[in-house]
Amino acid sequence: MQQHIQLEIPEHLRHKDYALAVRRLLDLSYDSGDLSLMKEATAFSKAWNSNLYKADAAEPIAAFFSTAEELLAKATALLKNTTSTTTSLLQAVNISKQYNRGVFKLNPISVQIASGNILGVVGENGNGKTTLLRCLSGQLLPDSGSINYSLLQSPDYYAIKSYVAFIPQRIPRWYGMLKDNLHFSASIAGMHGYTNEAMVEFMLERLNLSSYASLNWNQISSGYRTRFELARILLQKPQLLILDEPLANLDIKAQQTILTDLKYMTAWTNHPMGIVLSSQQLHEVEKVADTVLMIKNGTCINHHTTEADYKPERTIIEIETTASREEIAAALNAIEATIHFNGGFYTISTTAADAQQLIGSLITNNLPVTYFRDITHSTKRFF
Numbered sequence: 001m002q003q004h005i006q007l008e009i010p011e012h013l014r015h016k017d018y019a020l021a022v023r024r025l026l027d028l029s030y031d032s033g034d035l036s037l038m039k040e041a042t043a044f045s046k047a048w049n050s051n052l053y054k055a056d057a058a059e060p061i062a063a064f065f066s067t068a069e070e071l072l073a074k075a076t077a078l079l080k081n082t083t084s085t086t087t088s089l090l091q092a093v094n095i096s097k098q099y100n101r102g103v104f105k106l107n108p109i110s111v112q113i114a115s116g117n118i119l120g121v122v123g124e125n126g127n128g129k130t131t132l133l134r135c136l137s138g139q140l141l142p143d144s145g146s147i148n149y150s151l152l153q154s155p156d157y158y159a160i161k162s163y164v165a166f167i168p169q170r171i172p173r174w175y176g177m178l179k180d181n182l183h184f185s186a187s188i189a190g191m192h193g194y195t196n197e198a199m200v201e202f203m204l205e206r207l208n209l210s211s212y213a214s215l216n217w218n219q220i221s222s223g224y225r226t227r228f229e230l231a232r233i234l235l236q237k238p239q240l241l242i243l244d245e246p247l248a249n250l251d252i253k254a255q256q257t258i259l260t261d262l263k264y265m266t267a268w269t270n271h272p273m274g275i276v277l278s279s280q281q282l283h284e285v286e287k288v289a290d291t292v293l294m295i296k297n298g299t300c301i302n303h304h305t306t307e308a309d310y311k312p313e314r315t316i317i318e319i320e321t322t323a324s325r326e327e328i329a330a331a332l333n334a335i336e337a338t339i340h341f342n343g344g345f346y347t348i349s350t351t352a353a354d355a356q357q358l359i360g361s362l363i364t365n366n367l368p369v370t371y372f373r374d375i376t377h378s379t380k381r382f383f
Contacts, residue, residue, distance in 0.1 A: 005031075006076055013068060018060060022048050023261070025071050026206050031269045032078040035198045041071055042198075045205045084269040087115045088150045089240050090136065090164075095145035097131050106131045107299045108145060111291075113240060115272040118263060120289030122282050122379050128298040129278040130169075130244050136276060137166035137242045151239060165238035169245040171229045178220070178228055179204070179213035185232045203231045207261070222249035227258070234265070243277040247284065255284055263288045282380050283373075294379040302379055312376045316349040317358050318342075320371035331365035332358070345371070 005028050012021035022045050029041035044067055047053055053064035094108040106128045113119055121129050134140040136147065138160035149155045149163055174181050182203065186196045204210045207227050212220055220228070226249055233241060243262075247255045266273050279285045286292055294302040321328070325339055328346060332339075335358065337350035348358060355374040362369055375381050 006072065006079075009068070009072055013065065016059075018048070018064075021068065023206070024264070025068060025075075026202070027264055027268065028075040028079075029071065030202065030206075031082070032075050033270050034074075034078055035195060037071070037074055037078065038202050039198050040074075042202050042205045044068070044071060046210060049205075049208075049210070082269060084116070084267070084272065086117075087272070089113050089115055089274045090150060091148045092136060093146050093148075095132075095135055095142040095147060097135055097140060097142050104128070104131075105298050106135070109293075109295075109300045110145075111136070111293060113274040113276060115239070115274050116266050117290040118266055118275045118277065118288055120285035120292045121276065121278040121295065122280065122285055122292060123278075123295040124280065128295045131298075132295065133166070133242050133244050133276060133278055136240075137164045139166060162236075163238060164240045164242060165233040165236060167226070167229050167233060167241070167243045167246065169248055171225050174217045174225075174228070176216065177213075178209075178215055178217070182213075182228075182232055182235060186235045189236045191235070199235060203234055207231050208257075223251070223254055226250070230258075237271050238273065240274045240276070243275070245278055245280075247279050247281050255281065259284055259288045282378065286378055292379055314349045314351050314376070315354050315358065315374075316347065316376050316381050317355050318345045318347050318371075318373050318375055318380070319359075319362070319369050320345050321362075321367055321369050323367045327367060328362070331362050331367050335361060347375075 005024055009021050009024050009028070012018070012024065026038075026041050026045055029038045032038070048060075048064070053060045090111075090113045092109070092111050094110055096106055096108045098105040104126070109132060111119060121132060123129050131140065135142050138147075138157065149160060152159050152163055155163075179200065182200045183196055186199055191199055201210075204213050207230060209224070209227055209231060212224060212228075217225070226246055230243075230246075246258065250258060262275055262277070266275050277285065277289075292302070293300055323331075325341060325346070328339055328348070329337075332348070332350075335350055335353045337348050337352070337358070340347045340349075350358065353361075355376065359369065359372055373380075
């Protein structure tokens with residue numbers, strides 16, 4: 001993974017994606033495990049975010065590029081003989097759960113999670129996502145089935161709590177200065193003195209929280225509360241990170257950023273993790289998840305890792321257009337297709353053409369398509 005980052009950073013710089021290059025240099029410094037290099041990368045990121053490298057020009061000043069190249073060279077040397085491996089973290093087999101009150105039941109579900117992988121759990125509210133996540137995190141005891149935490153020899157409650165970190169949708173209130181909470185969390189994880197200071201400063205910068213570190217809980221939005229909780233958990237270095245609806249309190253840009261960052265963090269070779277996250281944001285989750293599990297009425301109705309696992313019988317696309325259903329049908333008159341209107345979008349399904357042929361027919365007939373998505377392999381097809 002390090003070699004991939006080392007090749008990636010110069011490309012980001014060349015294409016002027018400077019903010020991403022800075023974030024990836026932080027990741028590379030973390031992978032090195034060298035606190036001095038992490039401090040340098042943190043200082044570099046702070047200078048970038050403070051506009052110290054931008055001066056009055058549109059392009060960064062020369063010192064930005066020379067510092068980036070220096071950090072890249074140092075990290076490359078430190079990571080020369082480092083390799084990454086994938087380790088099984090959890091296997092759950094046919095776990096189910098029914099509450100004493102109410103009629104809801106989580107029907108038997110099996111999942112497995114490895115380091116470096118993201119499992120996305122999607123579905124509408126009240127269908128069992130949180131129940132599944134709480135079972136996996138050890139907060140709920142399944143009624144049946146088994147959960148094996150692969151790296152734990154004696155998986156008692158306390159061992160599981162250290163092994164698995166769970167971030168709920170409603171995060172408990174923090175008291176006092178936010179930065180002090182992070183220092184306290186790092187000290188509990190065994191980090192003291194210079195290490196504590198370096199790791200907290202790094203995590204604040206990596207999650208773009210440095211500007212808010214001296215505030216308290218009431219002074220930040222719910223989205224930033226989620227990110228501070230993530231920083232706190234990452235300092236504890238769990239093997240498995242479980243997040244319940246982490247996108248719920250974030251705007252679109254923040255959703256994309258945090259999902260991308262989570263993808264990068266699973267690949268940290270200094271401390272690779274597995275991640276499980278639930279969400280109703282199907283498209284965003286599918287872009288980063290290695291495996292997607294969809295739950296409906298407590299039952300898993302879709303669970304595949306790659307497109308090779310799923311052999312579709314039909315092509316399904318969704319479009320947004322000002323054209324009528326009749327005009328769409330006329331444009332597709334040579335293709336036998338079903339057209340449904342759903343929530344502002346038209347869903348078109350057929351066994352007679354692929355997605356390119358469908359959209360091609362619409363464009364050829366001059367239909368004004370303002371949005372198009374192939375959902376043949378997406379969990380969106382179940383809605």
